[in-house]
Structures are given as structure tokens and as C-alpha cells.
Amino acid sequence: MPRTPLSYDNAGIASVLDEIGDLLELKGENVFRAVTYRAAARAIRDLRSPLKDYMEAGTLESIPKVGKSVKDVIEQLLTTGTATRHEELRAAVPDGLLTLLRVPGVGPSTARTIYDHLKITTIDELEEAAKSGRLRQLPKIQAKTEENILKSIASFRSRTGRSLIVDAQAAANAILEWLQNEATFDRITVAGSLRRWRETIGDIDVLVASADAAPIMAAFTRAPTVERVLANGETKSSVVIDRGLQIDLRVVPLASWGAAQMYFTGSKEHNVRLRGIALRKKLLLNEYGLYRVGEEKTGTPVASRTEEEIYAVLGMEWIPPELREDHGEIDAAVAHKLPALVEVADITGDLHTHSNWTDGRDPIIDMARRARDKGYAYMALTDHSVGLGMTQGLNVERIAARSAEIAKVNRELAPFRVLIGTEVDIRANGNLDYPDELLAQFDIVTASVHSAFSQPRAQMTRRIIGAMEHPLVDAISHPTGRLLEKRDPYDVDMTALIDAAVRTRTRLEVNGGPERLDLPDICVHEALEKGAELVISSDAHRVEELEWMALGVATARRGWTTKKSVANTRSLDEIMGSRKRAER
Ligand code: DGT
Ligand code: CA
Ligand code: CA
């Protein structure tokens, strides 16, 4: 789809530059050129202001890696919506080659070889060739590569096309703001999976209370982000916005607000159970209210205005949206035994963040100030260990230099405290990436897997449990390794990991990164039932990503987490005093 001029944001431009890098490599041009385009793309993703501002100020070339040719591409994209260099390369490289390159595990030279020998251009053909063992007969392609290609294709196909919650939230906030400016109404809320904080979102549901739906429908369908109107009715409309996301809008009378919120929040399974319970009381629950059977067409409802009233008439407590999945919450609500879920306001600090000392964007002082301004008492800076060659992990000298900088920040921001932390890599062989005497110098240690994801289940399980058994490892970060819609979790025995976490008193992280949300909600529930302790973290690599804590908290809530199971709801003294090493 052709883009309209000026519609490119920084991320969009960075993607084009990456694609130019790919195309250059596919064409067999000088690889350093490709490297330059990709490096510029990375620098652009890290910028704090829009490229348009740089262009207008004439300072594009002050951005790292942006020289004359990259600058031309950016200016053309911003002013015309296309770039000559990009178009020329696309014309010179067959489409099929790019398709092959999109398969994880297929690099430019592999793509070229496959294309030149087999004339393959589609994923289906690639799968077919891999299955019949024809790829491994090609020069420089090994049996292992062929197996990895098959695995990538399988995981590619298992993607659902659902959106990350942050993208859906951003789109929903934009439409809510638009409607608030363009129309008048009594109430507005998001409903559906977004209100339940599911890890991915199929479509966005927006609910409005108003006696006059027409002007709201009109404002909705003419919103600037709307690309296509799918349905435009009297009280319900659906649109597709520029990110390809669908938004459903429903307008209801204010008197039905509680019933409508319940109906459109779902989940469907939760609603089905509620309706069953209502029927046993000779009541009928629909999106307008809770009625005595037979009176739903004519009568006044028994309850309809608020969710609380309706749940109360059904004989139960109000149920937080995060729990409405028919996973036992209804029985708990009837028994008045719903958990008092942990809240963002309970969080006292963030124990997993990164700075520009490794792959983070921002300096320590900026990260710390933002954390302090959020009301935290502390923040652990857990930059990567050295083994992660890709992200320039910290060696011994740089650890010392960083610690000196942290000490300076701590003097400035006291009583706020930055902890000297590390996210130490658990190597493929199960060893930690730093020797014990070095690990002992950190205030807090979180360990994680960043490589050799395809190890067999038993080996991966042993690898992580080994790290848990280390007395200096306080927590395991993103324990399943999944990246939503991108990478499947590695094969690991989660029940064994949870048992080992309890036995070794190692905390399990609920990582709030929108692609991670790891531990997943279901595993959180299992971990809590076994008595594991959690830590909820943002894994922020930029100041604004500290807000991802809210996603971690939501995931923990969906797993029925209460405050007492979360280490970072306590004071720093309590957290430090309850580390494993404090007991030795
Ligand atoms: P999603 O969009 O796939 O992420 O998940 P939801 O839960 O947002 O599902 P969606 O958008 O199809 O519907 C929103 C809510 O509306 C859903 O959670 C419950 C309610 N709902 C939709 N269709 C039905 C239905 O056929 N029966 C009942 N009881 N409720 C429905
Ligand atoms: Ca939905
Ligand atoms: Ca929907």
C-alpha cells in the first residue's frame, strides 16, 4: 500500500533503511554499505524526537551513521513518501528473495543460494524443498540449517496476527481522545480483551454511554486514523485503522452502562457462566441489564447501572476484569475469596533496567530520575554481562566505571537508591557469564537465557535450574524466553523450574516488556500455588519504557497475584535482607 507523504514515523523510516540494507546484501553489493544502513536504522530507533524535526532544523547528519546517502533517503521518505534508492533496489531484486530473507535463519547469502539454484520465491516452496531434503544438497547449506528453516516456518505459521497490548493501547487512547474532543457523551471505556489486559489483542472494543448515538458514530468513522469503515450502524460501528487493527464501537444508554460493560468486557466464557448462574435464579442477563425472566422486553431491570450491582444480585463480589476468564474467579467471588490483586501503586521499585552502558538508550541519571519521579524508592540497573557480544556487555573495567557513576547518581538523588545490578547470561553450557567473585560484587543479580534457544528440554531445564542453585542468583528473568508473535518459548519443564525456584528461593520474574510478558499469566498462577516468590520488572531500555511495569503488574494480576508474593512491593531493606545470600 503506498504511503502518504509525512506518514512515516521514526520506526517506519528505520524499517525502510533496514530493508535497503537487506536489498543491498541480496544484490551482492559491498556489505559495509548494508551495515551502514542498518546502523543508521538502529540510531534512528533510539532518537527522542521525530526525524521531521531534524530535517526541518537541517541536522539530520548529526545523527550517528547518517551520511549523505542515508540523509537523502530520509528526506525523500518524509517529503514524497518514497525513496529513489529504495525503489531502484526493489526493482533490481526479485520479490521472492525478500520473502525468503524474512524467514528467521535465512540470511542474504542463504537466500541467494536457494533462489539461484531452486528458483524458490514463496514460503510454501521453501518448506517443500526443506522437507524433501533438497536444501541441504545446495552449496554451503547444512542439514542443521535446513532443520532450522523448517522450525522457523512452523513458528511463522503459528502466529496469530493479534496485536501487542501496547500497540492496541496506543490506538485505543488515540481514538478515545479523538472522541472526547469531537463528541459529547456520558461515559467512555475500553472493553473486551484490552480491559482484561490479555497479552495480545484481537480487536479493540470501545463502549460509550449516550442517549444520542448518531453524532458519536459520525465522529468515530471520520477519525484521522481510520483507513476503512467495515460497518456503520445506528449504535454499532467497526473500522480498521492504519495499523491494520479493528476497532468496534458500541453506544448504549447510560442506564445500561454496567450491563453493557460486563457484556462487552467478556470474556465470552466468563459471560456464559454468569448467564447460567442468572438463569438458575430465574434471571436473564444481557447487555442491557439483569431482568426477571419474561420481563426483559418490557420491564425495568433488577440491576443494570453498575457492574457491582449486577454481580451483587448474582450473589458475588465484583470481579476485576483481569480475572474474567472462567478460571475459577466466579466460584471465588461467590465465596468472597477473590484475591486482593497487586496494584501498580504497591510497587516500590524496579529490579530490571538497562542503561546506555550496554544496550539501553539512556544514561543512568535519566533512568534514575524517571524512576524516582514515578515514586519508586530504588531501581536496579541490570546491564548485560560480557558474553552477550551483540550488546557490548560489561567487562571488569567497565563494571567498575559504571559503579563509580552509580555512586555519583546516588549521592545526587539520595535517598533514592540505584542498585548495582547485572543481568548475567546463562551460557549454553549452564555456566554463568561472570565468575563468582565478580558476581558477589553486585547488589542484585538476575540471570537469563539469551542464546542456544533450541536446546533439548532436559538440557534447557537443567541449565536454568543450575543457575537457580547458584547462591548469588536472586532471580531468573523472562523464564520462558518467548517473544509474542515472534519467537516461541524454548522447550523447558516449567513445573520443574517452579519447583526449583521454591526450593532454592530464587525469584521468578514477571517481565513487563510488551513482547515478553514472561512469566505468562498461566505460569504465574502455577508459580503462586506452589509458593514461589515473584519480582515484577519493566526491563526498560529507555526512560519511557519504565512504564512497562504496568504491563508486568497486569500479567501478574491475571495470574491472581497478591502483594505479598511480589518482592518489589517491599522496602529495599527487606528485599536485600531476604536475598538468598543473606542467609549464608
Ligand atoms: P479479542 O478481541 O479476540 O482479543 O477478545 P475479546 O474478548 O475482546 O473478544 P471480542 O472482541 O470478540 O468480543 C468482546 C466481548 O464481547 C467479549 O469478550 C464478550 C462479548 N461478546 C462478543 N461476542 C459474544 C457472544 O457471541 N456471546 C457473548 N456472551 N459475548 C460476546
Ligand atoms: Ca476485542
Ligand atoms: Ca470486538
Ligand code: ZN
Ligand atoms: Zn534485560
